[in-house]
Amino acid sequence: MSLTETKTEKPEGWNRPTPIAPEGEGELLEVAMGPHHPSTHGVFRMDVALDGERVIRLKPVFGYLHRNHEKLAEGQSYLASMPYTDRLDYICPITNNWAYALAVEKLIGQDVPERAEYLRVILGELTRFQNHASSIGFLIQEMGASGTPLMYAFREREKILDLFEELTGARMMVNYMRFGGCRVDASAEWLDKTRKVVEGLPGFVDEFDQLLSSNEILMARTQGVGLLSAELAINAGVTGPMLRASGVNYDVRKVDGYGIYNRFNFRVPLGDHGDVYDRYMIRLLEMRESIAILNQALKEISGGPVMSPTAKIRGLRPKPGEAYGRIEAPKGELGFYLISDGGLNPYRYRVRPPSLINLTILEDMCLGVNVADVVLIFGSVDIVLGEVDR
Amino acid sequence: MKTVEEIKSMIEAAVPGAGVEIVPNPSPSGQHSLRLAPSHAIQIAKFLRDEAELKLDFLSNVTGVDWPDKEIAEKAKVTRTVTKTVDGVEQTVDETVEETHKRIEAGFLEAVYHLYSVEKKHGPVVLRMRTVNRTDQVELPSLTPIWRSAEFQEREIFDLYGIIFTGHPDLRRLLMWDAFKDHPMRRDYVEPDDFDYEPTAHDEVLKRAQAHKDKEQKIGNKEQGSTTA
């Protein structure tokens, strides 16, 4: 068959992991890291075959938190699935809600009022901030820092969770977005409180930066570890800070421009090397960009309703059809694919989990490194098991 | 971004003999899909990935869908010659009767691929592939050699739906344990009976609770010696 000629023809199997030959003699040591492990971000298992300290083979095993979210959604209405999306990526419930609401709004052709869009952006960027802070905290803890950066990160997270609780009634599982807007309006006092919290955030990022970025141990352990090339990252479907750390300029907020993101002035930080240190720095820089977006949104937020007057919340029966809606969640591209057959329940409800797909190249990054680095590389992928297993 | 019709004509020009048809999407999202015949799928995929204007190098999402067998009842008017007694005399008359024919349209399993382009920043392009039926002919070619991101997602579809992807480097179960025998996301999956108490049981749950109670009573009262609080 004739195909269009490409400039560089890829050899067969270029996107498979390169096998490493063991150097020593004898059998390989097979270790199961997990599912109960202090550093695996939840119940996750990696079957590692070691030659001394070097990793020869790594196979991840999933499913320890498979809660059949997709099957449940087929048995209940569209609105009833909204609280379940909170529990997917349980560190960032707001962005999960947003992705689902966006997918349904695409399916039914629903518009969203302006104030609701601003609130979505404000809450989404606050979520992104606390997610990146916690992620850096967990990464450094696995490096052996005994929890101090995590304590600092959770201190800021508590302030943000207080804001969430005041607005939505729950610290974590907020269940805030609806198809056509947001559930509750924010009062002027809440916006003032948010402005005060956001004023304190740059100081925290500076503190974090000063404490960690030029730390000798951090630099020695993370620079040059877990390299990921841009080509392999794109082919493996990696998204989010991992992709940008490998130098690929792809941020769904800029590409799709969903919501009102094209009104805000923010940069997309890119990495040079694609190693663990780059991913750490990208997250730190994205925290600063989130603060920039928050400042602009808090200044420009307009009045008006938070639910569209044409929105139908209960008894929603979308016409038969399908839609795929995606957002830039803090972990990567979170998408929802919905097929409707005209009934109350979705016919097919699919979550595109960024954490699971980012783990596709875990084996590639870990082959040939020492076992101690596996924990770091795994921590830099920043996964949440609720999303991997759904 | 090219429309679905343009992409279809590009594919048919580059891969001759490819079976491509457009599946329209009636919802306001406007994301129409292209249905590929499994025989040419890998060549079409390579073309879509490498072609200069499309450059669909990023496979975002692979979904499995189960379309069960449909029973279709058709009414048809049938004219038949029968012998009837009319006024005491036997005659052969043409009689028109309306009959209902029931036939079963075979269901199938489907895999849906969402493609984007990182280089050109456009998308999505939606591809679909269907198996022949749900029971024995459930093979589809795996697109993992073209896009690595299909690796885990196709394994998950194998686990939950039962589609066998030929050419997949490591096809085994992803989410359920290896000894598990069913394909849980299929529409006709029956859950195991591990009954638990529901305070406000209704509809199906109440039926299951009743059935379980009858089963318990049949087994014997000695098992029901649970201590009450």
Add this chain to the structure above:
Amino acid sequence: MAVDEGLKIELGKQGVLVTTIEELYNWGRRNSIWPMQFGLACCAIEMIATTMARYDLARFGAEVFRPSPRQADLMIISGTVTKKMAPQVVRLYNQMAEPKYVIAMGACAISGGPFKQGYNVLKGIDRYIPVDVHIPGCPPRPEALMQAFMTLQKKIDGQHLTGEDRPRFLNAEAQGEFPVPVQGEHDLEPASNPGVWTVPVVMQGTGNGDQGSGNSKS
């Protein structure tokens, strides 16, 4: 035989401490419960938040979270227990040294929670291992976890060293190892541990009355 409270306080003012062995033993144990670092799902994040600076759990004695079950006293099951994970949970429980306690945190650990109608979700971890304290909530607030901790401490205070109702670790005939379920073809085998949990009896009351009851106590 405990000492009269008033007498204790009077003597305490004079600088004399009077206690029983049982009280002393329980006091030492309740104030140094070391939990095992065992977070499964979303409740684990609230558990971590409880150990962080704002809701410090360490001041109640849970100073360190030990990752190894051999070094821990308390297993806080925070999050959904799936059928794939259940054998591992029971194995870890068996590996903990007596005296050991279990807190089922969150709706999922108590009964399967919002994911109850699931083919892979175990409808409550108390099907296989005995649970001491249940915390409802999805997820329960950090303050709820602290109250559960204090409830557990009260429970330990009330344990007697001798007699019929002495705890399991002092009772030579009580069950030591709990059987680990095996992952079968369609479900876990056995579906539950009959020594720990029995199917609640649905009794026909008046009208549509259902009453659930009947779990054997540990």
